Amino acid sequence: MSRTDPPIETDCPAQTASGAAALGPPPGDIGSLPGLLGCTVRNAQGRHGATAIRLLQGVLADMGLPVAADGLTGPQTHEAANAAWLSGPQHLVDCYGLALRAHLYRAASADPVLRPMVAGHDGGKGPWIREAEASISPSYRLSTAEHADRIASWP
Secondary structure (H helix, E strand, O other), rough: OOOOOOOOOOOHHHOHHHHHHOOOOOHHHHHOOOHHHHHHHHHHHHHHOOOHHHHHHHHHHEEEEEOOOOOOOHHHHHHHHHHHHHOHHHHHHHHHHHHHHHHHHHHHHHHHHHHHHHHHHOOOOOOOHHHHOOOOHHHHHOOOHHHHHHHEEEE
């Protein structure tokens, strides 16, 4: 976390040791995605639909794993996610969170209606960016100044 950012809140209880047991299996196919990745993707899918799955599939493909970016969480996606998880769980979660954050900035740049979800009224991080950064390693989170640079061109 940067020196100037407030604590990140998330509705993903699996991010704490006590919450992992309380969470239980999420509904649908996403439930079998491993660990914190499953919770993070489920939260993103609730807000961004199949785009959240396509982002995961793009990350997995970038890692060299055989997966089609079709927005469906079938056996191919699960096998690739499990393989990536075994080789580095936090690395996979970081890559996914960074891909989601980049997508959100691009989407809000293209569609001004989305900007309040990416940048708060005060110019700080909006709820979607805070959520995208909730599960990534603190060193990858943008500082307030870096976020301001990302949105500087927005009216």
